[in-house]
Amino acid sequence: MSKTPPNLNAAYGLKSSDDNKQLYAEWAGDYDDSFATREDYQLPAHTARAFVGAGGQGPVLDVGAGTGLCGGVLAGFGVGPIDAIDISAEMLDQAMRKDIYRDAIEADLNAGIPVPRESYSGVVSSGTFTHGHVGPDALNALLRVARHGAQFAISINASHFETMGFDAVLKGFEAERIHNLVLNKVRIYGDLAIGPNKDDQAIIALFEKS
Numbered sequence: 001m002s003k004t005p006p007n008l009n010a011a012y013g014l015k016s017s018d019d020n021k022q023l024y025a026e027w028a029g030d031y032d033d034s035f036a037t038r039e040d041y042q043l044p045a046h047t048a049r050a051f052v053g054a055g056g057q058g059p060v061l062d063v064g065a066g067t068g069l070c071g072g073v074l075a076g077f078g079v080g081p082i083d084a085i086d087i088s089a090e091m092l093d094q095a096m097r098k099d100i101y102r103d104a105i106e107a108d109l110n111a112g113i114p115v116p117r118e119s120y121s122g123v124v125s126s127g128t129f130t131h132g133h134v135g136p137d138a139l140n141a142l143l144r145v146a147r148h149g150a151q152f153a154i155s156i157n158a159s160h161f162e163t164m165g166f167d168a169v170l171k172g173f174e175a176e177r178i179h180n181l182v183l184n185k186v187r188i189y190g191d192l193a194i195g196p197n198k199d200d201q202a203i204i205a206l207f208e209k210s
């Protein structure tokens with residue numbers, strides 16, 4: 001058992017991939033109820049809608065899929081097939097119970113993605129590019145597994161976006177590796193949220209692989 005209780009504050013303070021594995025192993029069973037429902041967590045839906053609105057299509061990789069909240073919304077729009085990748089076997093186990101995903105890939109994004117290059121026509125991510133989790137370096141692994149023209153909808157916590165230099169990384173990619181970059185700011189939580197992070201925002205980075 002980790003010393004910190006599984007909640008958002010503990011998640012934001014994580015230092016390593018092993019910390020993430022440990023916390024999410026404990027959180028997986030009640031993540032949907034204790035966090036997503038209670039905090040009116042809207043980011044998975046915002047991300048999925050942005051992807052579909054930009055014309056995104058399957059096959060899709062849901063990056064840091066967790067319990068499958070973003071994939072569930074995508075599937076509701078008729079998008080598929082969808083694969084889930086996550087460092088936490090326990091979160092993936094919850095996701096796979098929902099009959100949304102084709103495959104579950106248990107892997108650390110910081111160590112690369114163990115699938116052939118150019119496997120996906122779309123890439124989504126909700127809530128994984130945030131404090132204590134994953135930084136901009138992981139975008140390279142995402143681009144490797146995406147096909148030419150693949151649509152991306154990657155949500156990034158807005159203050160993490162600033163402190164980790166996502167803007168410079170994405171603008172640097174723009175010349176050759178991606179195009180049609182659009183950055184939209186959204187509220188992570190809805191009006192029913194009550195926690196200390198209730199007003200937090202995220203940037204949804206929409207772009208296509210060149």
Ligand SMILES: C[S@@+](CC[C@H](N)C(=O)[O-])C[C@H]1O[C@@H](n2cnc3c(N)ncnc32)[C@H](O)[C@@H]1O
Nearest residue numbers: 020024064065066086087088108109126127128
């Ligand atoms: C806040 S949850 C978001 C889950 C889901 N996408 C959502 O919006 O509800 C962050 C997820 O990122 C995963 N994660 C954290 N670090 C990771 C890493 N290095 N590689 C892969 N997944 C990671 C965690 O296991 C967790 O499932």
